[in-house]
Amino acid sequence: MTRQDIHVGVAGVGGIGLANAAWLRQAGFGVSLWSPRGTGLAGPARCELHATGVLGGSFEVQVAASAAELSRHADVLVIAVPVNGHKAVFDALAPHLRTGQTVVVSSMSSLSALYAYELARSRGVDITVVSMGTTTLTARRAASNEVKVMTRRTRLGISALPQSALPRAKALCQALFGDVFDEDANALASALTNINPVAHAPLAVFNWTRIERAENWPQYHYMTPHVASVIVRLDAERRALARAFGLHVRSIEEHFAKSFNTRSEQLADIAAELHASRGGPPGPTDVGTRFLGEDVPYGLAFSSVLARIAGMPMPCTETMIEASSLITGRDLRAENDLIDALGLRSETPDGLLERLR
Numbered sequence: 090m091t092r093q094d095i096h097v098g099v100a101g102v103g104g105i106g107l108a109n110a111a112w113l114r115q116a117g118f119g120v121s122l123w124s125p126r127g128t129g130l131a132g133p134a135r136c137e138l139h140a141t142g143v144l145g146g147s148f149e150v151q152v153a154a155s156a157a158e159l160s161r162h163a164d165v166l167v168i169a170v171p172v173n174g175h176k177a178v179f180d181a182l183a184p185h186l187r188t189g190q191t192v193v194v195s196s197m198s199s200l201s202a203l204y205a206y207e208l209a210r211s212r213g214v215d216i217t218v219v220s221m222g223t224t225t226l227t228a229r230r231a232a233s234n235e236v237k238v239m240t241r242r243t244r245l246g247i248s249a250l251p252q253s254a255l256p257r258a259k260a261l262c263q264a265l266f267g268d269v270f271d272e273d274a275n276a277l278a279s280a281l282t283n284i285n286p287v288a289h290a291p292l293a294v295f296n297w298t299r300i301e302r303a304e305n306w307p308q309y310h311y312m313t314p315h316v317a318s319v320i321v322r323l324d325a326e327r328r329a330l331a332r333a334f335g336l337h338v339r340s341i342e343e344h345f346a347k348s349f350n351t352r353s354e355q356l357a358d359i360a361a362e363l364h365a366s367r368g369g370p371p372g373p374t375d376v377g378t379r380f381l382g383e384d385v386p387y388g389l390a391f392s393s394v395l396a397r398i399a400g401m402p403m404p405c406t407e408t409m410i411e412a413s414s415l416i417t418g419r420d421l422r423a424e425n426d427l428i429d430a431l432g433l434r435s436e437t438p439d440g441l442l443e444r445l446r
């Protein structure tokens with residue numbers, strides 16, 4: 090099979106969906122894009138996508154009008170929407186999935202990959218679901234068909250459901266995205282590897298007035314030493330939670346070193362280094378930011394439920410969930426639609442690990 094014979098359907102036309110599409114086209118793969126709620130990119134059936142930054146060029150991609158159309162010709166599906174949309178996107182795709190397809194979830198949180206895998210199996214369809222706890226590229230959408238690609242990560246973790254599919258799934262991802270993948274123990278390790286919740290929630294809460302006034306604030310400059318110290322405490326709880334499930338996940342400092350080649354050891358110094366070298370990205374300027382609206386329900390609140398079933402306390406995580414809910418005026422714990430769909434509250438650690446094999 091040559092690259093032109095492999096067709097990738099990308100769900101999501103935000104920064105990551107467009108960046109993945111541009112990357113895959115320049116690598117020679119066929120690509121279709123789908124805007125799940127229909128607000129981001131509507132027909133015609135083809136469009137020219139423009140990328141700037143670390144990946145530059147113009148690329149022709151196909152535009153799918155529905156989940157059915159996206160899946161019809163796709164060998165691989167890439168899910169590139171905030172986790173708030175994962176269940177809805179999988180529910181829409183489920184009737185159209187075929188045995189043998191691979192679904193790549195990037196980035197994956199809250200075990201959304203397990204939801205997709207079990208949903209397909211309940212319909213008698215055997216797919217492989219690949220989880221990445223982050224993205225291969227970082228990017229921001231500039232217009233409906235324009236993306237600024239900020240960085241390409243040097244290493245990131247990957248896992249597969251079923252676990253036995255990992256060697257084949259890793260080889261496929263290397264063909265698609267390059268030789269940048271390390272193996273995570275399972276999908277829970279990939280979910281807990283996602284450091285956005287521990288980094289983004291304090292950044293957003295402690296810079297809230299900047300967000301509310303829509304100021305231009307370079308986010309690593311405002312990851313000040315005291316804010317960094319809160320992130321480090323949340324990160325310690327995230328790693329302790331992983332250990333309670335017999336898993337090792339790398340620290341936030343290691344994550345930045347692997348993602349962006351930073352050299353400093355302490356998080357506050359890493360933030361200063363990133364600000365000096367990149368000057369950005371700018372922090373969010375919208376009170377609906379996914380830094381709280383995605384990362385608290387699907388990251389911190391998910392961890393809180395897992396901590397309860399593992400019988401361990403997460404005091405800083407709980408405080409941050411409450412502070413985020415208070416400032417947004419939302420019950421962010423209640424916004425996660427995967428926890429109950431996966432039956433996590435009544436699960437046991439061993440039972441959950443068994444489902445991830």
Ligand SMILES: NC(=O)C1=CN([C@@H]2O[C@H](COP(=O)(O)OP(=O)(O)OC[C@H]3O[C@@H](n4cnc5c(N)ncnc54)[C@H](OP(=O)(O)O)[C@@H]3O)[C@@H](O)[C@H]2O)C=CC1
Nearest residue numbers: 101102103104105124125126127128129170171174227228
């Ligand atoms: N951008 C980055 O550099 C990084 C992003 N990530 C993660 O990658 C994922 C994608 O990020 P990014 O592309 O920046 O996000 P965006 O917010 O830009 O994604 C927008 C896309 O997601 C779709 N979408 C949003 N909410 C929903 C929903 N509730 N249901 C269905 N579809 C929805 C939109 O659909 P429509 O077009 O129909 O409006 C649109 O296509 C997120 O989980 C993010 O946390 C992780 C690390 C870096």
Ligand SMILES: CC(C)(CO)C(=O)C(=O)O
Nearest residue numbers: 227228285288289308370
């Ligand atoms: C680009 C980066 C690293 C900023 O926090 C990110 O992870 C995101 O936007 O989700």
